Amino acid sequence: MEAIYRFVEDIFAGLAQIIYRHSLSALLLVAFATIALVTQLPKLTLDTSNEGFFHADSPELLNYMAFKEEFGREDMIIVATETENVFEPVFLRRLRSLHEAMEAQVPYLNEVTSLLNARNTRGEGDELIVEDLFESWPETDDAMEALRQRAISNPLYRNLLLSADGRVTALVVRPSPFAVPDYEGDIMAGFEDMPVGDSAAPAEFLNDRQTAEFVAATLEVVQQFQSEDFRLRVGGMPVMTEVVKQLMRQDMARFLLAAIVGITLLLYLMFRRISGVVLPLLSVLLTLLCTLGLMGLTGVAFKVPTQILPSFLIAVGVGSSVHILSQFYWRFDAGDERIEALTGALRQSGAPVLGAALTTAVGMMSFSSASLAPLAEMGIFAGAGILISLLYTLILIPALLALVPIRRKAPKGSTGTRMDRFLAGCADFAIRHRRTNMLAAAVITLLAVLGLTRLQFEHDPLQWFPDDHTLRTDIESLNESLKGVMTMELVIDTGEENGLYSPPLLQTIDSLAGDVLAIEHRGMSSDKVLSITDVIKEINLALNADQPEHYIIPDNRELVAQELFLFENTGTDDLEDFVDSQFRKARYTVKLPWMGSTIIYGYGNALLDTITNALPENVTTQITGISLLFASVSVKSLDSIRQSYLLAAVVISILMVAFIGDLKLGLAAMIPNLSPILISLGVLGWSGIPLNVFTMFVGSIALGLAVDDTLHFLHAFKRAHMECGSTEAAIRQSFQSTGRALVVTTVALSLGFFLFAFATMQSVMLFGLLTGFTIVLALVADFIVMPAILVWMIPDRSPVAPDGILEESP
Numbered sequence: 001m002e003a004i005y006r007f008v009e010d011i012f013a014g015l016a017q018i019i020y021r022h023s024l025s026a027l028l029l030v031a032f033a034t035i036a037l038v039t040q041l042p043k044l045t046l047d048t049s050n051e052g053f054f055h056a057d058s059p060e061l062l063n064y065m066a067f068k069e070e071f072g073r074e075d076m077i078i079v080a081t082e083t084e085n086v087f088e089p090v091f092l093r094r095l096r097s098l099h100e101a102m103e104a105q106v107p108y109l110n111e112v113t114s115l116l117n118a119r120n121t122r123g124e125g126d127e128l129i130v131e132d133l134f135e136s137w138p139e140t141d142d143a144m145e146a147l148r149q150r151a152i153s154n155p156l157y158r159n160l161l162l163s164a165d166g167r168v169t170a171l172v173v174r175p176s177p178f179a180v181p182d183y184e185g186d187i188m189a190g191f192e193d194m195p196v197g198d199s200a201a202p203a204e205f206l207n208d209r210q211t212a213e214f215v216a217a218t219l220e221v222v223q224q225f226q227s228e229d230f231r232l233r234v235g236g237m238p239v240m241t242e243v244v245k246q247l248m249r250q251d252m253a254r255f256l257l258a259a260i261v262g263i264t265l266l267l268y269l270m271f272r273r274i275s276g277v278v279l280p281l282l283s284v285l286l287t288l289l290c291t292l293g294l295m296g297l298t299g300v301a302f303k304v305p306t307q308i309l310p311s312f313l314i315a316v317g318v319g320s321s322v323h324i325l326s327q328f329y330w331r332f333d334a335g336d337e338r339i340e341a342l343t344g345a346l347r348q349s350g351a352p353v354l355g356a357a358l359t360t361a362v363g364m365m366s367f368s369s370a371s372l373a374p375l376a377e378m379g380i381f382a383g384a385g386i387l388i389s390l391l392y393t394l395i396l397i398p399a400l401l402a403l404v405p406i407r408r409k410a411p412k413g414s415t416g417t418r419m420d421r422f423l424a425g426c427a428d429f430a431i432r433h434r435r436t437n438m439l440a441a442a443v444i445t446l447l448a449v450l451g452l453t454r455l456q457f458e459h460d461p462l463q464w465f466p467d468d469h470t471l472r473t474d475i476e477s478l479n480e481s482l483k484g485v486m487t488m489e490l491v492i493d494t495g496e497e498n499g500l501y502s503p504p505l506l507q508t509i510d511s512l513a514g515d516v517l518a519i520e521h522r523g524m525s526s527d528k529v530l531s532i533t534d535v536i537k538e539i540n541l542a543l544n545a546d547q548p549e550h551y552i553i554p555d556n557r558e559l560v561a562q563e564l565f566l567f568e569n570t571g572t573d574d575l576e577d578f579v580d581s582q583f584r585k586a587r588y589t590v591k592l593p594w595m596g597s598t599i600i601y602g603y604g605n606a607l608l609d610t611i612t613n614a615l616p617e618n619v620t621t622q623i624t625g626i627s628l629l630f631a632s633v634s635v636k637s638l639d640s641i642r643q644s645y646l647l648a649a650v651v652i653s654i655l656m657v658a659f660i661g662d663l664k665l666g667l668a669a670m671i672p673n674l675s676p677i678l679i680s681l682g683v684l685g686w687s688g689i690p691l692n693v694f695t696m697f698v699g700s701i702a703l704g705l706a707v708d709d710t711l712h713f714l715h716a717f718k719r720a721h722m723e724c725g726s727t728e729a730a731i732r733q734s735f736q737s738t739g740r741a742l743v744v745t746t747v748a749l750s751l752g753f754f755l756f757a758f759a760t761m762q763s764v765m766l767f768g769l770l771t772g773f774t775i776v777l778a779l780v781a782d783f784i785v786m787p788a789i790l791v792w793m794i795p796d797r798s799p800v801a802p803d804g805i806l807e808e809s810p
Contacts, residue, residue: 012350016343016398023402030396038289043296047208048245050237050629052303055373060624060632067489067624068205070580071587072110072177075626077218077236078485080170080478086115086162087148092134095169098225098232102173106217108210110174115151115161119574121567123542128563130570156538159483159528160591168481175214175238179204208301215242233474235485235594237626240461243471247760248307258755259314260285263748267318270744275404276325282400283392284317291385300381303374305693308756308767309382312701315752316360317389319705319745323349323712324397326741333409342398350394352715355659356708357390359652363704366648367697370640372633378697379644423739426783427732434788441785445675448682455685457641459633459693460596464761475594483527484593488604489625490611492586495618500532500583501561506553508614509533509586515610516590521603528591532578539563592627601631633693641696648700649674652707660714668789669714672781673706680774694767701771705749706778712738713782717790725797731787739783746779 019026054061067074079098083091095114102112117132133151138144151157152166162169206214215238222232260281267277288310295302327345336344364386367379430437465472478485492509494500510533517526537551540563544550554560564583568575578587590607592600608623615621649670656673657666677699684691716738720730753775756768 008351009347013343013347015350015394016346017339019395019398020339020342020402023399026395026399027403030392030399034286034290037293037297038286040293040296041289043299044292045208045296045301046245046248047301047303048241048248049208049211050241050626050633052208052301053372053374053633054629055371055376058371058373060629063622063624064626064629065205067491068177070491070585071489071577073175073206074487074489074589075175075237076485076487077173077215077234077238078170078478078482079173079218079222080168080233080235080482081231082168082481084167086166086169087144087151089144092116094225094230095171096134098221099171101221101224102171102218105221106173106214108176108179108206108214110176112171112173113161114171115157115169118151118154118157118161119538119572120150121538121542123545126543128539128542128566128570130567130572130574156530156534163481170478170482173218175206175211177205179206179210211238212242212245215239233477234471235475235478237486237630239471240475244304244461244464244761248304251759251761251764252307252310254758255311255755256314258758259311259752262751262755263314263318266744266748266751267322270322270740271325271329272409273329273407275401275406276329279325279397279400279404280318280321283321283397284314284389286396287317287385287389287392288313290388291381294384294388295377295381300377303377305374305697306378306381307764308694308697309378309385311752311755312382313385313389315749316386316705317392318748318752319708320353320357320389320393321397322745322748323353323738323741324393326744328401329409332406335408338402338406342401346394346398348716348719349712351659352708352712353393354390355655355711355715357386357393359655359707359711360704361386362651362655363648363700363707366644366651366700367640369647370644371636372640372693375637375640375644375693375696379700419740419743420736423735423743424732426739427735427787430784430787431728431731431791434791437784438788441672441675441781445678448675448679451682451685452678453685454688455681456598456690457634457638457692457696458596458598458690459630459637461763462594463596464692464763466760466762479593484591486592486594486600486627486630487625488590488592488600488607488623488627490588490590490608491622491624492588492611492615493620493622494584494586495620497582497584498561499619500579500586501557501564503553503555503557503560505616505619506533506536506560508616509588510537510553512588512611512614515614516607519603519606519610521606522599524592524595524599524603526590526592530578530589530591532575532586535567535575535578536560536563539567597631597634600627601635604628604631637691637693637696641691641699645699648703652703656707656711659711660718665714665789665793668793669710669786671789672785673703673710673778675785676706676774676777676781677702679777680770684770689766692763692766694763695770698767698771698774702774702778705775706781709742709746709779709782710786712742713786721794721797727791727794727796731790735783742779742782746775750775 051061051064079102081095085091092115096116099112099114099116103109106112116134119130120133120135121128121130123129133147138147148166151162158164160170160172219234219239222234226232264277264281267280270276291309291313292302324345327349328341331341331344332338361383364379365383367375368383370376370379462472462475475485494502494505500506509531513529516529519525533553536553540554541547541551543563543566554563564575579585588611592603604623604627608621612621652673653667653670656669657663660666660669680698680702681691684695713734716734717730720733720737721727724730724733750772753768753772756764756771759765759768
């Protein structure tokens with residue numbers, strides 16, 4: 001085994017000499033590869049949509065896209081306001097001005113619906129009339145009161161456009177499902193040359209940028225009308241998505257700047273020289289730019305979970321650089337020539353740096369097969385970024401060390417620094433109290449494992465915001481006054497053209513409303529459903545002089561078909577929202593309050609079971625919608641956690657054994673790496689804080705980073721043990737040779753994550769605190785538990801004659 005160690009070290013020593021002799025060529029090669037990737041940065045996009053959480057071939061996404069193409073987008077922005085009397089003329093004029101401003105100023109708009117243009121279906125003799133509720137403005141108080149009574153009594157308006165108590169009214173602002181190009185000039189010119197039929201180009205769905213413009217314009221109109229006596233509350237998934245995106249941009253810029261400043265100060269305090277600051281920062285910044293450029297090159301958008309990627313890569317990249325630089329500066333200051341110092345640095349630190357990079361990359365790439373797209377992409381590009389950082393550490397930094405001016409510093413005195421004395425004290429404590437330390441670690445880890453049994457997962461972006469954030473308070477208010485801002489969609493397929501003319505089927509669908517409204521799951525229930533049966537009952541009522549007993553589905557198939565035909569001939573296109581063109585499929589909408597994804601998912605299962613069991617066997621039902629995509633995140637995330645954590649633990653254990661060259665020691669060395677993760681997750685379990693799409697990365701990130709420290713420590717121990725033969729002496733020497741670098745890299749890594757504590761979104765803040773805490777715990781475990789394992793497993797031996805002098809490093 002000693003021969004293998006020497007062989008590996010010789011490889012890295014040879015690499016150092018090649019780079020030193022061909023430093024300019026190495027820099028040119030690095031520059032060419034860097035430019036190739038950095039030039040792809042303009043192609044990088046930002047996607048915070050719920051659709052962005054799913055792979056392109058995901059069944060959930062394909063079903064939703066098919067639904068959008070058939071029925072349009074169901075996500076909406078609700079703009080609501082409260083007043084003593086909604087039907088007071090002055091208030092209604094302000095509402096009309098707001099409505100008209102929305103229609104005039106908001107791009108990519110499908111429609112704005114409010115009490116002013118709410119569908120009002122009535123009959124005059126045999127004629128069916130469909131018009132706006134305020135088709136003509138009431139001139140008298142009696143006329144206004146008649147309209148008020150009509151609105152309050154209409155079940156279609158309740159808790160959609162008008163609250164049950166009549167004090168809150170809302171505008172429902174819906175985006176267009178498709179991006180419609182703007183035409184200039186004569187729109188009829190060339191009309192005969194336009195493609196038709198199958199040759200026509202398919203319409204494109206509204207993209208993320210266009211949706212952002214739609215939301216921004218809507219919010220701008222809201223701001224124009226916002227006042228103390230006209231308080232507007234805004235909610236809905238499009239607004240949530242856009243606000244999250246804006247906060248991501250703000251936080252990313254702030255975190256990057258803070259991380260760079262903090263790590264700059266840390267590097268200067270450690271090395272006290274400009275090159276010790278500039279070289280690591282140059283390496284990590286180029287790593288970050290190349291990784292983002294690689295995302296742009298491959299067409300992968302920056303998404304919600306990947307906002308942690310920049311700070312992660314900066315922290316990891318600095319850690320690798322510190323190990324190489326600390327070895328180089330120590331040798332250079334001791335009198336070695338540059339080539340000797342560089343050769344010695346890569347000889348001692350090259351192998352553990354390589355092993356650390358591979359284990360960290362594996363820890364992240366364990367998410368590459370995740371069923372959620374951003375988790376898989378985070379794993380892939382974090383892993384790729386780590387490997388890019390490895391190349392910069394092993395090629396760029398040595399090439400620059402061969403060229404840049406570096407001033408020698410006088411060696412430190414023989415008494416050592418405070419850091420040396422601290423590390424010596426840590427070694428002494430770890431060896432003297434090894435049994436007590438192991439027992440304490442075992443008890444704490446056992447308690448943490450018990451906490452894991454209480455750990456849950458929840459995806460609820462509303463809870464990411466501070467309690468007093470405007471969006472959060474608005475949505476919570478809309479949950480209360482209008483019973484929610486979300487919908488769950490079902491598509492009922494009869495399997496035959498005109499199948500929806502069947503009175504028995506329509507009556508079954510209509511009777512489902514009572515069963516659906518009775519569903520309750522962990523506090524979630526609905527108080528409103530919408531379907532084609534509401535339209536048919538509305539028509540039948542209007543054609544029968546508004547007699548309440550006729551608010552039913554007719555028993556005659558021909559009468560149903562005739563009534564729907566009359567409705568279409570009024571000029572309204574509202575049927576398109578409820579049925580397909582062949583009257584084969586019906587849309588069934590369930591309005592819901594905003595709640596966490598696991599609750600919504602459970603409710604969706606209960607809803608689908610209720611409807612499927614009630615309908616005939618030849619009728620199929622499919623559940624879809626933004627809310628289902630939102631809810632599916634939790635289930636798929638749990639699957640990803642189980643799979644990725646297990647894969648990371650197994651593969652990293654194999655790598656640990658391979659790098660150490662000892663099966664028993666390699667497996668035992670995983671104890672101080674796994675226990676910090678178990679403790680951190682156990683703390684979440686005991687505190688009742690659920691995992692989310694950010695904190696689920698803690699385990700894989702921390703495992704990869706914790707193994708880094710262990711590999712460096714064990715590599716130093718193996719070298720020292722081969723030289724001196726004494727296990728305890730080798731442990732003490734390992735603390736002195738690698739301890740300083742381990743402390744500095746731990747501070748750098750944890751600092752990079754602790755900065756997230758200043759994030760606006762609480763989920764990101766929790767992720768940063770938890771990951772930083774886990775990284776610190778991993779160093780404590782390496783300093784306290786690892787020595788006990790070594791004393792227990794590695795006996796003293798006769799020293800082996802070295803090929804060269806075993807140097808004491810900083």
